[in-house]
Amino acid sequence: MNSVRVLVGTHKGAFILTSDGKRQKWEVQGPLFTGWEIYHMKGSPVDPNRIYASQTSGWFGQQIQRSSNGGKTWEVPGGEIKIEPGAMPPPAANKFVYDTSAETGKPLTTHQFYDGKQHPWEFKRVWHLEPSLTDVETVYAGIEDAAIFQSKDGGLNWKEMAGLRGHGTGPKWQPGAGGMCLHTLILDKSDPGRIYIAISSAGAFRTDDGGKTWKPINRGLKSQYIPDPNAEVGHCVHHMAMHPSRPTTLFMQKHWDVMRSDDAGDNWKEVSGNLPTDFGFVIDVHAHEPETIYVVPIKSDGEHFPLEGKLRVYRSKSGGNEWEELSKGLPARDCYVNVLRDAMAVDSLDSCGIYFGTTGGQVYCSPDAGDSWAPIVRDLPAVFSVEVQTLA
Amino acid sequence: MHLRTLAKVDGEVQLEIEGAVTQRTVLDALEAKYPVLRGSIRDHVTQERRAFLRFFACEEDLSHESPDAPLPEEVATGKEPYLIIGAIAGG
Numbered sequence: 001m002n003s004v005r006v007l008v009g010t011h012k013g014a015f016i017l018t019s020d021g022k023r024q025k026w027e028v029q030g031p032l033f034t035g036w037e038i039y040h041m042k043g044s045p046v047d048p049n050r051i052y053a054s055q056t057s058g059w060f061g062q063q064i065q066r067s068s069n070g071g072k073t074w075e076v077p078g079g080e081i082k083i084e085p086g087a088m089p090p091p092a093a094n095k096f097v098y099d100t101s102a103e104t105g106k107p108l109t110t111h112q113f114y115d116g117k118q119h120p121w122e123f124k125r126v127w128h129l130e131p132s133l134t135d136v137e138t139v140y141a142g143i144e145d146a147a148i149f150q151s152k153d154g155g156l157n158w159k160e161m162a163g164l165r166g167h168g169t170g171p172k173w174q175p176g177a178g179g180m181c182l183h184t185l186i187l188d189k190s191d192p193g194r195i196y197i198a199i200s201s202a203g204a205f206r207t208d209d210g211g212k213t214w215k216p217i218n219r220g221l222k223s224q225y226i227p228d229p230n231a232e233v234g235h236c237v238h239h240m241a242m243h244p245s246r247p248t249t250l251f252m253q254k255h256w257d258v259m260r261s262d263d264a265g266d267n268w269k270e271v272s273g274n275l276p277t278d279f280g281f282v283i284d285v286h287a288h289e290p291e292t293i294y295v296v297p298i299k300s301d302g303e304h305f306p307l308e309g310k311l312r313v314y315r316s317k318s319g320g321n322e323w324e325e326l327s328k329g330l331p332a333r334d335c336y337v338n339v340l341r342d343a344m345a346v347d348s349l350d351s352c353g354i355y356f357g358t359t360g361g362q363v364y365c366s367p368d369a370g371d372s373w374a375p376i377v378r379d380l381p382a383v384f385s386v387e388v389q390t391l392a
Numbered sequence: 393m394h395l396r397t398l399a400k401v402d403g404e405v406q407l408e409i410e411g412a413v414t415q416r417t418v419l420d421a422l423e424a425k426y427p428v429l430r431g432s433i434r435d436h437v438t439q440e441r442r443a444f445l446r447f448f449a450c451e452e453d454l455s456h457e458s459p460d461a462p463l464p465e466e467v468a469t470g471k472e473p474y475l476i477i478g479a480i481a482g483g
Contacts, residue, residue, distance in 0.1 A: 034397075035393070035394060036394065057394065058444055059394070059442065059444040059445060059478045059479070060394055060395065060398075060432040060433075060442065060445075060478070061431050061432050061442060062431065063398065063428075063432070076398070076428045078427070079427065079428040081427050082427070083423070083424040083427055085424075089430075090427065092427065092430045092431055092436065094430075094431045094432070094436075095430075095431060095436045097436065097437060
C-alpha cells in the first residue's frame with residue numbers, strides 16, 4: 001500500500017510526518033536538528049531515501065544535512081573527513097563561495113541594497129534545495145544573497161552557476177523584507193537544460209542551457225511598489241509552480257497578483273479573478289490535473305494573516321480566474337497565521353493530497369484534493385517549508 | 393550545545409597543540425579534529441569570528457583580541473577551558 005512522508009522545516013528544527021495512503025493516522029518524528037532553523041528539506045525523485053536538508057542558524061551559520069535512509073539517520077556530507085597536517089583543506093559541505101573567477105566572467109559582485117547603494121553579495125543561508133530529477137548525488141541550492149549553486153557529489157562540494165548573477169541585471173536586484181533570497185527552483189523533466197528560478201525581489205529567470213546563460217522572464221508582471229511597474233527586474237515573486245506534464249505553463253504567486261504563463265515565462269497574465277485578496281506566498285498544482293491550482297490568500301503585505309481571521313485555501317480548476325473557497329476543517333475564526341512560500345506541497349496518490357504549514361505551527365492535510373482538511377500536528381514551531389514524498 | 397551536537401561530542405574537548413597556544417591555533421586544532429565545525433565558528437574565507445559567537449577564557453572576553461595573541465597559561469596548560477559561547481541575542 002502506498003504511503004506518504006511529509007518533510008517539515010521549522011524555526012526550531014525538522015519534523016517528519018508519515019502515514020499510509022488514507023492519510024488519517026500520522027506518526028510524528030522529531031524534532032530533528034533541534035534549535036536550528038530548517039529552511040527546507042526535500043527528497044530525491046530518483047531515490048526517496050535520499051533526503052537533503054538545509055540547517056541554518058544566525059549563530060553557527062549554514063549546514064547541509066543528508067539522509068540515505070529516509071530520514072532515520074542524518075550526516076553532514078564529508079563530516080567524517082580527516083584533515084591531514086600540511087595538506088590542502090578538504091571540502092566542506094557548508095562552503096558556499098561566490099564564483100568570481102575570470103573563467104566564468106567575474107560575475108558582478110554588488111547588488112542594490114535597502115539604501116539604494118550598491119552592496120557586496122554576502123552568503124547568508126540556503127533557502128531551497130532541489131534534488132536532480134535524474135541523479136541522486138546532484139542537488140541544487142537556492143541561496144541568500146541570491147545565487148544558485150550545484151553539487152554533484154551529494155552535497156559535499158558546491159559550485160555556483162555563476163551565469164545567473166553575471167547575466168547583467170544583478171546590480172538592480174534588491175532584497176525583499178525576508179532578504180534577497182533565491183527561493184524557488186524548478187527543474188523540467190522534459191528538458192534537462194531548462195531551469196526556472198525566482199528571487200525576492202528580482203523576479204523570475206530561466207536558463208535553457210543548463211545554467212550557463214539566464215534571462216529574466218518577467219514580462220507582464222506589474223508591481224506598483226517599484227518605480228517602473230513594468231520593469232525587467234525588481235518584482236517580488238513569492239513562489240512559482242509547474243505541473244510536470246505542462247512544462248511551459250507556470251503559475252506564480254507574486255507579492256500581489258496571481259499570474260500564469262503559457263510560454264515558459266516569456267509572457268505573464270494575471271489570473272487573480274475572484275480571489276478575495278491576491279496577496280499571498282504559496283501556490284501549487286494538483287498532481288493529476290494540470291489546470292487545478294491552489295493558493296492561500298493573505299490579507300495584505302502589511303497584515304500577513306488570512307482575511308477576517310478565517311483560514312481558507314482557494315482552488316481554481318480552470319488554471320486561474322475562477323476560484324472556489326475551501327474551508328471545511330480549517331479555522332473559521334480567530335486565525336492570524338501566515339503560510340510561507342515553500343510551505344505547500346501535493347502528493348501523487350490517486351486522490352491527490354494537499355498539505356500546508358503555518359507560522360502557528362499547524363500542518364494541515366487534505367486527502368481529497370482540498371475538499372476537506374484536518375491538522376496533522378497543531379503545535380510545532382513556525383513552519384518554514386513543507387514537502388511530501390509519495391512512497392510505494 | 394549546538395557545536396557539541398554537530399561534532400558529536402558530549403562535553404569538553406581536549407586538544408594537543410604544538411607551538412604557540414593562541415586562539416587561532418586552538419581553533420585550527422579544533423577544526424582539524426572536528427572538520428564539521430569549519431564555517432560554524434569562523435567564516436570559511438575570511439576566518440573572522442561569526443558575529444554572534446564569543447570567545448571566553450579565565451573570566452575574560454577574548455572575542456576582540458588578536459587571534460595570534462598567546463592565550464593565558466592556565467588555558468595552555470589545560471587548567472582552564474577556552475570557551476566558545478553563543479552570544480545571548482534576541483528578545
